[in-house]
Amino acid sequence: MESAALSVVSKVGQVLVDELQDIRGVGNKVVHLRDELATMNAVLRVISEAEQGSVDHIVREWEKQVHDLVYDAEDCTDTYSLRISRSMARPSIYARAKRVAMYPYKKLVLQRALTADIKDLLVRTTTVSERRARYNIDRATLPRAAFLAPVSVASISARSLRRADDPHQFVGIREQADALANKIKSPIHDQHDKITAPVQVEDAKSLKVVSIVGFGGLGKTTLAMELCRQLDVDFPCQAMVSVSQAFNVEKDMEGLSKRLLQKLNNKGEDETNTIEEVLKKTRYLIVIDDVWSLPAWEAIWNIFPKSNCGSRIIVTTRIKEVAVAASADFVHHMEPLEREASEKLFVKRVFSSTKLGDCPTELKETMDIILKKCGGLPLAIVSIASLLPSSTSAESIDMWKQVSRSIGSHMESNRTLEGMRQLITLSYDYLPHYLKACMMYVSIFPEDYMIAKDRLLYRWIAEGLVTEKRGLTLLEVAEEYFNELLSRNMIQLDKFVYQLKDSREVEVQGCRVHDMILEVMVSKSHESNFVSLVGCEFEGKTYGHGKVRRLSIHDNDHDEHHHSRHGVEAMKLQHVRSLTTFQRVDLAKLLDRLGEFKLLRVLDLEDCTSMRNKHMRDVCRLYLLRFLSLRGTGVKIMPRKVGNLERLETLDVQHSHQEVTTDCDKVKQTRAPMGQ
Numbered sequence: 001m002e003s004a005a006l007s008v009v010s011k012v013g014q015v016l017v018d019e020l021q022d023i024r025g026v027g028n029k030v031v032h033l034r035d036e037l038a039t040m041n042a043v044l045r046v047i048s049e050a051e052q053g054s055v056d057h058i059v060r061e062w063e064k065q066v067h068d069l070v071y072d073a074e075d076c077t078d079t080y081s082l083r084i085s086r087s088m089a090r091p092s093i094y095a096r097a098k099r100v101a102m103y104p105y106k107k108l109v110l111q112r113a114l115t116a117d118i119k120d121l122l123v124r125t126t127t128v129s130e131r132r133a134r135y136n137i138d139r140a141t142l143p144r145a146a147f148l149a150p151v152s153v154a155s156i157s158a159r160s161l162r163r164a165d166d167p168h169q170f171v172g173i174r175e176q177a178d179a180l181a182n183k184i185k186s187p188i189h190d191q192h193d194k195i196t197a198p199v200q201v202e203d204a205k206s207l208k209v210v211s212i213v214g215f216g217g218l219g220k221t222t223l224a225m226e227l228c229r230q231l232d233v234d235f236p237c238q239a240m241v242s243v244s245q246a247f248n249v250e251k252d253m254e255g256l257s258k259r260l261l262q263k264l265n266n267k268g269e270d271e272t273n274t275i276e277e278v279l280k281k282t283r284y285l286i287v288i289d290d291v292w293s294l295p296a297w298e299a300i301w302n303i304f305p306k307s308n309c310g311s312r313i314i315v316t317t318r319i320k321e322v323a324v325a326a327s328a329d330f331v332h333h334m335e336p337l338e339r340e341a342s343e344k345l346f347v348k349r350v351f352s353s354t355k356l357g358d359c360p361t362e363l364k365e366t367m368d369i370i371l372k373k374c375g376g377l378p379l380a381i382v383s384i385a386s387l388l389p390s391s392t393s394a395e396s397i398d399m400w401k402q403v404s405r406s407i408g409s410h411m412e413s414n415r416t417l418e419g420m421r422q423l424i425t426l427s428y429d430y431l432p433h434y435l436k437a438c439m440m441y442v443s444i445f446p447e448d449y450m451i452a453k454d455r456l457l458y459r460w461i462a463e464g465l466v467t468e469k470r471g472l473t474l475l476e477v478a479e480e481y482f483n484e485l486l487s488r489n490m491i492q493l494d495k496f497v498y499q500l501k502d503s504r505e506v507e508v509q510g511c512r513v514h515d516m517i518l519e520v521m522v523s524k525s526h527e528s529n530f531v532s533l534v535g536c537e538f539e540g541k542t543y544g545h546g547k548v549r550r551l552s553i554h555d556n557d558h559d560e561h562h563h564s565r566h567g568v569e570a571m572k573l574q575h576v577r578s579l580t581t582f583q584r585v586d587l588a589k590l591l592d593r594l595g596e597f598k599l600l601r602v603l604d605l606e607d608c609t610s611m612r613n614k615h616m617r618d619v620c621r622l623y624l625l626r627f628l629s630l631r632g633t634g635v636k637i638m639p640r641k642v643g644n645l646e647r648l649e650t651l652d653v654q655h656s657h658q659e660v661t662t663d664c665d666k667v668k669q670t671r672a673p674m675g676q
Contacts, residue, residue: 029118036125037073040066043137048433050142058135059142065128067528069121071549075575076117078599078624083110085623085646171337171345171378173219177226180332184210184227184285184312185234205308209301211323212316214334216516217379217420220316223334224287227314235285235312239263242289242448242515249299257303258584260286262607280305284312289448290515291317297326336376345378346371349385349489362392366400373407379514380420383427386489403430417516424520427490437465438481439490442513443525443533444552444580450494452510455606455629457482458650462602462627463578482511490517534568550578553590578602584609594618600625606652607632620644628652 047055047063132138212220228238241260244252257275264278286304291297297315304313315326323331337345340356346367347358359367374380387403389396408422431439438460445451457478460466466478485491491511513521525531529547535554548571569589573596580602581587587610595618597603603625605611611633619628620641628645629652638653 029115029122033073033118033122033125036122036129037070039129040070040125040132043132045433046139046142046144047137048436049144051144052429054142059137062128062131062135062137064528065131068547069124069128071547071575072124073121075599076114076121080110080114082598082623086621171341171348173223173226176223176332176334177230180210180223180227181230183330184208184231184314205310207304207306207311207313208329209313209315209327210329211327211331212314212334213320213323213331214318215336215377216318216417217377217514218334218336219378220334221289221515224289224314224316228285228287231285235283237264237279237282237284238286239284240287240289240448243291243296243300244447245290245292247292247296249295253299253303256300260303262584275303276305279311280307281309282311283309285314286312287314287316289316291315291322291326292319294322294325297322301326337378337381338376339371342371342374342376342381343367345381346385349382350388351390360392362397363400366397366404369404370400370407373404374423375419377420379516380423382489383423386487387427387430420516421520424517427488428520428524431488431490432484434467435481435484437530439485440521440525440528440530441465442491442518443521443531444550444578445513446535446554446582447515447518448512449582450508450510450512452508453482455604455652456511459578459602459604459627462649486511532571547575548573549575551576551580552578553581553583553587573597574599576600578604580604581608586610591615595621597622598624602627604629605633609634611635613637616642623647626650 044063044066047059212223214220225240228235228240232238239260241256241263243256247256261273261275261278264275288297288300291300297317301313304311313326315323317323317326343356343359344354347353347356351358370384371381374384384403384407388400403426406426408419428436428439441456441460441463442451457475460478460481461474466474466481468474469477472480482491486493491513493509494512495507495509522533525533529549531550531552532548533552533554551568551571551573553568573593576597577599579597579600581590581604584607587608591608591610591612592615594603594615600622601624603619603622604627606629609632611630613635616635616637616639619625620639621644623645624647625645626647627650628648629650631652631654635653642648642651
């Protein structure tokens with residue numbers, strides 16, 4: 001939870017002093033409140049850097065109280081700023097002149113309300129501080145965990161990008177992909193992975209399915225993506241969609257079809273076409289990632305045309321029965337790495353070496369223990385290796401031993417999801433405090449979503465998650481954060497080619513998050529009320545409680561009645577700072593409520609075709625807005641009043657339904673088009 005509040009505390013304290021200390025009767029109280037918040041900020045930092053085993057329920061409860069206090073203080077300052085901005089923004093010269101004349105009186109009223117709010121916050125702050133002293137929440141009771149020594153920005157950037165550009169960073173993936181690629185292009189296979197004699201041409205051209213089965217973290221998705229890369233020439237029509245564990249055939253099939261069509265539409269297909277129409281005369285390669293049940297697979301199989309074009313479907317799954325049912329011809333079993341391959345991957349990751357035996361003697365015994373505990377799972381090996389320094393200093397040796405002790409023994413003989421989650425949680429716990437909120441932020445995005453890099457970086461900045469550094473712009477600091485998360489294997493570099501309507505192609509750089517890592521981030525986000533998630537995959541679960549600060553809608557398949565049933569219409573929206581939707585249609589009721597998001601800073605409606613010109617009236621009244629994405633929406637005209645959004649830092653109107661025109665000279669696009 002500390003990562004959710006750390007980025008806010010220092011900013012709130014500074015805003016209180018800069019903007020409010022001159023108000024009569026408030027100045028001294030503001031300074032006192034700022035100092036108390038600064039002290040809490042320091043204690044939150046201690047909690048963030050502590051050995052997680054020493055952080056008990058009392059500490060977590062106190063942390064939650066600080067979290068709520070900090071955000072309420074932020075609400076206090078932002079509400080005051082909002083009211084000041086609204087009092088000066090009027091449509092006509094006459095109305096503006098009238099408001100200017102009334103401004104001193106209005107400001108006095110606002111200051112009195114603010115004074116009362118500050119006093120209430122001070123009372124709460126004193127109470128929370130007394131609890132910290134009473135329960136001894138300090139450095140003495142929260143020993144610091146081992147962390148990597150700081151490395152240079154150039155080192156992080158070069159190392160992370162070098163690894164990320166290597167499609168075979170998991171040992172053995174290239175060899176498996178080479179063998180599978182040849183078999184996928186061959187007519188048919190038997191169940192023992194051997195190619196049979198040529199068969200009739202008609203059978204060779206029929207639709208075939210290849211199953212990849214294995215435990216989570218073995219690299220099934222990585223292998224499938226590498227196969228797509230190798231077979232790009234043979235299968236120019238490709239797409240990949242992920243199936244959630246909570247997939248419900250009746251409710252979710254339409255949504256999966258829409259997502260698949262959306263992927264195919266990026267290839268220039270007509271959005272009004274069906275999957276049958278798009279694929280029936282095309283040789284295609286489709287990846288259906290992470291199928292969890294037989295009913296799900298049977299429903300998915302039925303949407304594909306069974307034409308004789310030599311098309312292939314790749315299915316990845318953890319369930320053997322699903323793999324066999326999907327492909328009677330060929331099932332590829334992924335197995336844990338043998339000891340030698342595990343060491344090769346580990347050494348490659350830590351020491352950038354491809355030679356066995358390159359692990360220094362001082363570290364070899366600890367390496368052997370770590371590899372045994374990782375159980376041959378590539379994701380586990382890479383996640384732990386990304387924590388470790390390559391030097392043999394006494395400090396580094398101690399850190400290796402501490403990391404080794406922190407890893408449970410669950411994976412040695414019994415590879416369980418819980419054991420893998422614990423390893424991922426360990427990787428998260430070892431992140432520096434400034435990266436934790438940025439990493440939790442990816443929980444906003446759906447599984448298997450390619451997050452455009454510039455979209456993520458500008459959103460981090462708008463949310464205040466990026467700390468200023470002397471000599472660097474905020475964007476440069478955000479890029480450092482991005483590269484460090486790459487280096488630690490918390491995110492994976494990815495890119496795709498976006499085809500514009502004039503047939504030009506733009507390469508977009510971004511990242512993906514492994515589904516098991518994303519699952520842990522969603523859990524962390526839920527614990528700290530960092531993001532509230534709405535979607536069919538979250539049915540029966542509560543992913544958001546208390547005041548909603550960041551709202552993310554993942555649905556692609558339900559109408560607005562679904563949102564009503566699952567709480568969106570019942571939510572109080574006045575505290576929401578970030579609204580993101582990944583649903584393209586059926587959002588009219590939510591968009592009609594945009595005026596209620598008074599404190600909104602980030603509004604990301606990318607590809608939401610329900611967004612229309614009429615909704616821009618409310619958007620132009622969101623005076624605290626810093627990030628606005630209308631990319632791919634139905635907005636065609638940018639109203640002049642957008643110029644009233646004086647805090648707007650990023651405006652994205654690329655690839656909208658039509659070229660967006662503006663009649664406002666004050667509007668400028670501060671965000672570079674993706675991929676350019």
